[in-house]
Amino acid sequence: MLSVEHFPVLIIALSMVSSFTILVAGWINKKACWFICTATIFVQLVMAIFTLNHVVTEGTIHYWLGGWMPPWGIEYLVDGLNAYILVILLFLGLLCVIHSKSSIELEVPGKNAAFYSVYQLFITGLCGVIVTGDIFNLYVFLEILSLAAYALVGSKGKLALRASFTYLVMGSIGACFFLLGIGFLYSVTGSLNIHDLSLLLPPLYGNRVVQAAFIFFIIGMGIKMAIFPLHTWLPEAHPAAPSPISAMLSGIMIMVGFYALIRVLFTLFPSYYNYGLILLTFGLLSMTAANFLAYFQNDLKRLLAYSSIVNMGIIATGAGVAAYIISMTAEPLKAPPEAASLAMTGALLHILSHGLGKAMVFLGSGNIHSSIHTRELSKMGGIGRDMPFTGYSMSVGLLSLLGLPPLIGFWSKFLIIMSVALALRDVGGMVLTATFILLLFNVIYAAAYYLRVTKVLMIESGAVRTHESPFPMVFSVVVFALICLIGGLFPISLIRLAGFAASAILGGV
Amino acid sequence: MIIEEFLAKYNYWVAIILILIGLYAMIAKDNLIKKIIGLSIFQTAIFLFYISLADIGPLPRGTAPIVSEEIIHMGYVYVNPLPHVLILTAIVVAVATTAVALGLVIRMYEEYGTIEESEIIEKERKL
Numbered sequence: 001m002l003s004v005e006h007f008p009v010l011i012i013a014l015s016m017v018s019s020f021t022i023l024v025a026g027w028i029n030k031k032a033c034w035f036i037c038t039a040t041i042f043v044q045l046v047m048a049i050f051t052l053n054h055v056v057t058e059g060t061i062h063y064w065l066g067g068w069m070p071p072w073g074i075e076y077l078v079d080g081l082n083a084y085i086l087v088i089l090l091f092l093g094l095l096c097v098i099h100s101k102s103s104i105e106l107e108v109p110g111k112n113a114a115f116y117s118v119y120q121l122f123i124t125g126l127c128g129v130i131v132t133g134d135i136f137n138l139y140v141f142l143e144i145l146s147l148a149a150y151a152l153v154g155s156k157g158k159l160a161l162r163a164s165f166t167y168l169v170m171g172s173i174g175a176c177f178f179l180l181g182i183g184f185l186y187s188v189t190g191s192l193n194i195h196d197l198s199l200l201l202p203p204l205y206g207n208r209v210v211q212a213a214f215i216f217f218i219i220g221m222g223i224k225m226a227i228f229p230l231h232t233w234l235p236e237a238h239p240a241a242p243s244p245i246s247a248m249l250s251g252i253m254i255m256v257g258f259y260a261l262i263r264v265l266f267t268l269f270p271s272y273y274n275y276g277l278i279l280l281t282f283g284l285l286s287m288t289a290a291n292f293l294a295y296f297q298n299d300l301k302r303l304l305a306y307s308s309i310v311n312m313g314i315i316a317t318g319a320g321v322a323a324y325i326i327s328m329t330a331e332p333l334k335a336p337p338e339a340a341s342l343a344m345t346g347a348l349l350h351i352l353s354h355g356l357g358k359a360m361v362f363l364g365s366g367n368i369h370s371s372i373h374t375r376e377l378s379k380m381g382g383i384g385r386d387m388p389f390t391g392y393s394m395s396v397g398l399l400s401l402l403g404l405p406p407l408i409g410f411w412s413k414f415l416i417i418m419s420v421a422l423a424l425r426d427v428g429g430m431v432l433t434a435t436f437i438l439l440l441f442n443v444i445y446a447a448a449y450y451l452r453v454t455k456v457l458m459i460e461s462g463a464v465r466t467h468e469s470p471f472p473m474v475f476s477v478v479v480f481a482l483i484c485l486i487g488g489l490f491p492i493s494l495i496r497l498a499g500f501a502a503s504a505i506l507g508g509v
Numbered sequence: 510m511i512i513e514e515f516l517a518k519y520n521y522w523v524a525i526i527l528i529l530i531g532l533y534a535m536i537a538k539d540n541l542i543k544k545i546i547g548l549s550i551f552q553t554a555i556f557l558f559y560i561s562l563a564d565i566g567p568l569p570r571g572t573a574p575i576v577s578e579e580i581i582h583m584g585y586v587y588v589n590p591l592p593h594v595l596i597l598t599a600i601v602v603a604v605a606t607t608a609v610a611l612g613l614v615i616r617m618y619e620e621y622g623t624i625e626e627s628e629i630i631e632k633e634r635k636l
Contacts, residue, residue, distance in 0.1 A: 162629055179599060
């Protein structure tokens with residue numbers, strides 16, 4: 001039996017091999033592609049769960065590729081944060097590929113082998129970014145993931161092509177800024193390993209090169225995670241993609257940009273660089289601006305794309321609050337204050353709950369599109385009555401994104417707001433007061449358009465009479481809804497897991 | 510003194526100017542192929558920056574880091590080979606990005622009959 005230590009590399013190697021296998025198998029038998037893809041992602045998910053179990057019980061996994069020790073070799077470092085996001089990622093990937101079994105024939109007909117092959121490369125890139133502990137390796141996997149995403153977004157043709165081209169140009173600028181940042185850090189330290197850099201950089205914090213690298217990392221990853229001024233590719237790219245790809249893009253790909261950002265910021269840079277304040281400001285700006293823009297949309301997928309920017313802002317605000325609290329109550333070598341851990345836990349739990357909710361609603365919109373061939377809210381009135389599974393599951397998803405109590409979305413928003421309240425009591429100040437007020441305002445304002453979509457789906461009338469979608473599409477949506485419900489009713493183990501992941505990233509501060 | 514330092518590090522100045530030219534081309538040009546050329550200039554400038562990092566110094570100047578059995582005892586000074594290897598990887602990534610971008614432009618030309626972005630937006634609005 002293979003030792004669990006090898007699983008991080010196996011996940012990525014298996015995915016790469018499977019991607020080429022799907023391409024070859026597609027020449028022989030078109031129907032085999034979906035089976036190979038689903039089987040691969042299922043095996044990866046099982047390996048990821050074993051990895052998470054190993055990390056929780058026995059500690060972080062250090063894997064040195066080829067036996068070469070860092071800083072000369074590439075190291076795969078899987079700690080609590082990595083394993084947590086890896087499991088969420090592969091779970092979402094599995095359910096989206098199950099959904100795609102029926103929806104691909106309607107949205108991207110005849111391109112089975114190419115689609116699943118590129119999708120498997122997309123999963124490779126996502127897993128690779130999460131698992132690696134070497135910063136240049138992170139850039140390479142980020143580019144693998146981005147290229148697959150550009151191809152997948154453009155796969156529908158017509159309107160999707162220009163959206164994909166815009167996304168390509170902006171995404172490449174972002175990744176190249178990240179590469180510049182890596183170059184600056186390499187030029188002053190000579191190392192590319194993230195853990196090694198965290199040991200080599202502290203004497204160099206006053207150096208202008210390190211400060212420039214800091215700015216480049218924030219802007220580069222800011223483009224990838226669609227923070228407010230840099231978000232303009234998202235409302236065009238996410239609606240134009242096929243539904244399972246929209247679900248994966250909104251659900252997990254922008255989170256992977258956030259992961260890369262916090263891995264670099266929290267490990268390599270000191271808190272007096274004020275990255276907490278920067279993340280907080282841009283998070284609040286994202287939330288507020290995208291909330292106002294989302295309300296007036298008529299296209300369901302475009303509304304959900306703006307909602308993704310809002311939720312990304314909430315996650316960035318949570319991480320920013322954690323960093324801000326740590327910078328305000330600077331006591332090195334001690335455990336981070338309780339409010340900071342709570343804020344980070346809330347942000348990481350929000351990755352889970354937003355991923356589940358947003359993926360489910362995008363898949364549901366794919367169901368609706370396959371039945372009545374439109375994405376406009378004005379033509380969708382009351383379709384939840386004709387498509388009961390999709391309708392009720394989408395309502396559960398929208399209410400979870402809204403943050404209604406027994407669902408899982410409530411707990412993540414609650415944790416972030418509670419942490420800001422705790423910080424107001426401990427630290428105080430104008431910044432945290434403004435954060436608190438804006439967070440509450442945005443969470444309540446978002447209710448306007450989520451409830452509007454729920455009302456259109458379930459209560460109004462006026463849509464064409466239609467029937468429920470094929471089984472695989474319904475299966476994915478219902479499974480997401482059940483997990484939202486069960487996760488919301490019994491959240492303690494999930495919160496504890498998110499707390500473990502938060503302590504992995506904050507503990508080294 | 511300052512002019513000498515400025516001239517000694519001319520690689521970095523050229524890299525910065527090329528980055529800015531590439532960014533300008535990506536943002537301001539209307540033709541899609543010009544945007545891709547801008548992207549290529551931008552990425553090449555970053556590679557130039559990296560390779561400039563590999564230089565050893567004014568004296569002794571390093572030579573190409575290729576070692577064989579016959580000359581290893583001669584005690585040459587080699588430049589740092591790691592940035593060269595990193596840039597090989599990054600060049601492959603840039604080539605793949607350019608390939609995907611050109612594929613998208615070909616599809617757009619088949620679809621809309623033009624590669625000026627403003628005309629494509631006009632045609633999309635009429636669709």
